[in-house]
Amino acid sequence: MNFHPSHSSTPGSVFTESPIRDLEAIVRSRTPLIVMESSEEPQIVRMARQIAQRQQLKAFRWSVTEGMQALDPADQPLLAVEKSNDVLNYIKNSASNALFVLLDFHPYLQDAVHVRHLKDIALNCSKKYVTVMLVGYALKMPEELLPFTAQFRMPLPSADEVRGIVFDVAGEWGAEHGQRDVQTTNKAIDLLVRNLIGLSATDVRRLALKAINDDGVISESELPEVMRAKYELLGRDGILSFEYETAKFSEIGGMHRLRHWLEVRQEFFLEETEASLDPPRGVLLLGVQGCGKSLIAKAAAAIFRAPLLRLDFGVLYNKYYGETERNLRKAFETAEVMSPCVLWMDEIEKGVAVQNDDDGLSRRILGTFLTWMSERKKPVFVVATANDIMRLPPELVRKGRFDEIFFVDLPSPENRRDILLIHLRKRSLDPAEFDLEKIIEVTKGFSGSEIEQAIVSAMYTARAKRHTLTQEDLIAEIHQTRPLSIVMAEKVEELREWASTRTVPCD
Ligand SMILES: Nc1ncnc2c1ncn2[C@@H]1O[C@H](COP(=O)(O)OP(=O)(O)O)[C@@H](O)[C@H]1O
Ligand SMILES: [Mg+2]
Numbered sequence: 301m302n303f304h305p306s307h308s309s310t311p312g313s314v315f316t317e318s319p320i321r322d323l324e325a326i327v328r329s330r331t332p333l334i335v336m337e338s339s340e341e342p343q344i345v346r347m348a349r350q351i352a353q354r355q356q357l358k359a360f361r362w363s364v365t366e367g368m369q370a371l372d373p374a375d376q377p378l379l380a381v382e383k384s385n386d387v388l389n390y391i392k393n394s395a396s397n398a399l400f401v402l403l404d405f406h407p408y409l410q411d412a413v414h415v416r417h418l419k420d421i422a423l424n425c426s427k428k429y430v431t432v433m434l435v436g437y438a439l440k441m442p443e444e445l446l447p448f449t450a451q452f453r454m455p456l457p458s459a460d461e462v463r464g465i466v467f468d469v470a471g472e473w474g475a476e477h478g479q480r481d482v483q484t485t486n487k488a489i490d491l492l493v494r495n496l497i498g499l500s501a502t503d504v505r506r507l508a509l510k511a512i513n514d515d516g517v518i519s520e521s522e523l524p525e526v527m528r529a530k531y532e533l534l535g536r537d538g539i540l541s542f543e544y545e546t547a548k549f550s551e552i553g554g555m556h557r558l559r560h561w562l563e564v565r566q567e568f569f570l571e572e573t574e575a576s577l578d579p580p581r582g583v584l585l586l587g588v589q590g591c592g593k594s595l596i597a598k599a600a601a602a603i604f605r606a607p608l609l610r611l612d613f614g615v616l617y618n619k620y621y622g623e624t625e626r627n628l629r630k631a632f633e634t635a636e637v638m639s640p641c642v643l644w645m646d647e648i649e650k651g652v653a654v655q656n657d658d659d660g661l662s663r664r665i666l667g668t669f670l671t672w673m674s675e676r677k678k679p680v681f682v683v684a685t686a687n688d689i690m691r692l693p694p695e696l697v698r699k700g701r702f703d704e705i706f707f708v709d710l711p712s713p714e715n716r717r718d719i720l721l722i723h724l725r726k727r728s729l730d731p732a733e734f735d736l737e738k739i740i741e742v743t744k745g746f747s748g749s750e751i752e753q754a755i756v757s758a759m760y761t762a763r764a765k766r767h768t769l770t771q772e773d774l775i776a777e778i779h780q781t782r783p784l785s786i787v788m789a790e791k792v793e794e795l796r797e798w799a800s801t802r803t804v805p806c807d
Contacts, residue, residue, distance in 0.1 A: 319455050324351045326450050327399065327431050332422040333449040334433045335441055339502050340454050341403060344435050345371070348401050357429065358398040362387045362405075384408045388417035397429035404436045415442050422448035457501050463493045465501060469508040470518070477516060484518035491523055491570070495530065498637035503533050520605070527607040531638060539616045540631045543608040543644070547598035551726075553718030553748060555596060558583075558706055558806040562603045569604050569679055570640055580703055581673070582682030584648075584696070586689055586803060587708030588792055589784060590749030593685040594646060596708070596806075600683050601642040609635055610644045613651030616665075624661060625668050632672045632680075639678035648684040653691035666693055673701060689798055697802065707803035709796065710785055711748055715807065716740045723752045727759065734771050742778050745785040754778050 326334055336344060345361055349371045352359035359371040367382035368390065381390045384405070391400055408414040421432060422445070434441075441449050457465065466489065470482040492511055496504045507529055511522045531542045549559045565580040583600075585593045601608035611631055616624055635643045645651065652666040673682070684702070686692055697705060711719055717740055724731045743751055755769075758777035762769040785792045 320347045320350060323347055323452055324354065326452060327351055327355065327357075329450075330425060330429065330431075331448070331450040332425040332431060333418065333441075333445060334431060334452050335439050335449055336433060336435045336452045336454065337437065337439050338435065338454040338500070339437050340500055341435060343501060344433070344454070345401055348399055348433060352399045355399075356397070357431075358396050359401070360398065361401040361403060363403040384414060385417070388414060388421065391421050391430060391432060392417065392424070394428065394430060399431045399433065401433045401435060405434050406436045406439045409434075409440065409442055415445065418445055419448070454500070456498060457504060459493060459497055461501070462496050462504050463489075465504045466493060466496070466508045469505055470512060473509070473512050473516065480516055482512055482516050482518060485520075488518050488520050488523075491520060492518055492526065494640065495523060495526055499530060499533060503530075507533075523605070524607065527638070527641075531607065531609075534634055534637060538619070538631070539612050539627060540634055541610050541612065543598065543601070543610050545598065546602045546608055547595050548602055549599045551722055552592055552595055552599060553720075553722055554711055554715030555592065555708075555806040557804070558596065559599075559603075561704065561706075562600055566603055566605075569606070569681060579679055580681055581676075582643075582684065582702050584702045584705045585683065585685045585708050586705060586795075586799060587687070588710055588747055588795065589687045590747035591708045591710060592748050593687075593708050595748075597642070597644040597646070597683040597685060600681070601644075604640070604642055604681060606640045606642050606679075606681070607638060608642045608644055609638060610646060611635075611651075613645070613647070616651065625664055628665060628668050629672070632676070635680045636676065636678040639680045641679075642681045642683055645682065645684040647687060648696070649686045649688050649691040652693060652696060653688075663693075666695065670695060670701065689795060705803040706806050707796075707799040708806055709799075710745060710792075711751075712807065713740050713744075716743050716746070716751065719748045719751050720755075723755050727755065729755075729769060734774065738771070739774060739778070742775060746778075746781070746783045747785070750781060750783050754781055 323334075338344060348359055348361075351357070352371065358375045360368050360375070361371060362368045362381070362384075364384065367380055368377070368387050370376040377390070381387050387400070387402070391398075418432070421430060424430075470484075473482055474480055492508070496507055499507065507526050510529060511518050511526050513522065528542060528544070549555070552559075561583075568577055569580050585596060587593060598608060616628060616631075635641060652662055652669065682702070689697070695701070717736055720734075720736060720739060720743075721731050724734065743754070746754070754774065754777045758773040759769050761777065762773045
């Protein structure tokens with residue numbers, strides 16, 4: 301599909317009527333000071349101009365670099381007004397009804413004289429119709445000005461507005477590149493738009509441009525890059541992390557049923573779902589340690605072609621002690637802004653297991669999680685993993701919380717073969733040089749991780765003896781390994797027993 305500038309919505313039409321109507325209502329209410337924490341300067345100035353026209357006000361903008369400029373050149377004062385103090389004096393003495401947009405005024409809000417000027421302006425405004433809009437990325441109003449101040453939040457662009465911006469940017473790109481068309485598909489555009497929702501107009505513009513890049517193509521393959529940039533823009537550190545590393549199911553031995561389960565749902569995760577089909581919400585992976593649960597979480601993100609966000613309960617409890625639930629809710633919000641995405645909660649029992657000494661905190665965390673699970677509207681697919689079912693609260697494993705509970709068991713002989721092949725090849729070893737049947741036999745009860753570790757250790761031993769890994773090295777290493785399933789035989793048996801009636805196997 302070619303992307304013509306003529307498809308574009310009206311240039312600059314990135315905001316709907318409603319924010320401007322809301323802002324106008326505040327201006328008309330004669331609130332003298334309006335604070336707007338936003339980096340959407342051009343948009344705000346355009347809004348101010350329109351409001352001024354409709355309300356028959358003069359309108360000015362001021363910045364430290366450009367001084368005061370009338371938005372309508374006819375209103376430009378004869379003498380230049382440049383300093384921050386001068387502009388406040390000008391406002392104070394202004395004879396006409398006017399609207400002033402002060403850009404990046406925050407440093408002056410620290411200064412008593414400036415604050416007093418603003419207060420004088422506010423106290424006098426009943427005589428004149430003067431509105432001062434303070435616009436900046438972060439603005440903290442001093443207490444004494446709060447009674448005269450209204451906060452105005454720029455709403456984030458809607459899906460249609462995001463689409464409009466993407467079309468604008470594509471049009472501009474074309475114009476700058478000799479009227480070339482941006483090459484793309486409807487699908488790629490839909491995905492891009494969906495991924496950019498939740499960002500400000502400026503950021504949408506920036507990322508859309510990044511997606512078009514130098515090559516003039518918007519393709520699905522660019523999306524991971526865009527998502528990464530989006531996550532960085534959200535700038536929220538803490539309990540969520542963006543996992544750059546994903547895995548392919550081809551790197552996982554076994555798990556065929558689970559893989560199929562995910563693949564069948566992939567298209568419904570990304571598309572707008574038919575009303576009759578519930579979008580996939582999440583899975584719980586229970587099972588023996590080292591059998592590939594974390595690996596599956598990474599591969600699920602690859603199947604869903606969505607970014608993988610990891611929620612770390614350790615950080616939640618340690619770093620945010622005292623505001624744990626709020627931070628968990630914030631993490632969920634971020635995940636929704638990042639949606640469609642996969643939210644990976646590794647070893648969930650560490651987060652929601654009932655501990656004796658935490659004043660019910662873990663119960664509240666569980667409550668926060670379950671509430672979000674049932675109420676969330678956005679496509680966030682949860683992959684929760686757990687090693688220790690005995691510590692999982694029963695509410696969590698009750699039917700209907702997750703779409704499915706999968707049991708990740710020790711690998712079968714056939715799956716051990718797959719795992720061996722994967723890990724030998726990964727280290728450039730030729731499986732034909734090994735007696736696989738024998739290795740499969742002696743690794744009974746080994747997890748995938750233990751098989752991998754045996755190969756790695758045996759390679760070190762072989763290296764020390766200055767030869768490449770042989771069958772004998774590997775068998776010797778395996779004989780030295782005490783797999784968890786033997787060391788903790790009872791626990792593993794208990795887990796299997798429990799799982800047999802409550803979960804679905806991965807194969
Ligand atoms: N089924 C498997 N196929 C291939 N490799 C596996 C498998 N299971 C485990 N591994 C290897 O062991 C490592 C650790 O497994 P992991 O996914 O962390 O297990 P878990 O999360 O269940 O404890 C993986 O990174 C992978 O290299
Ligand atoms: Mg793990």
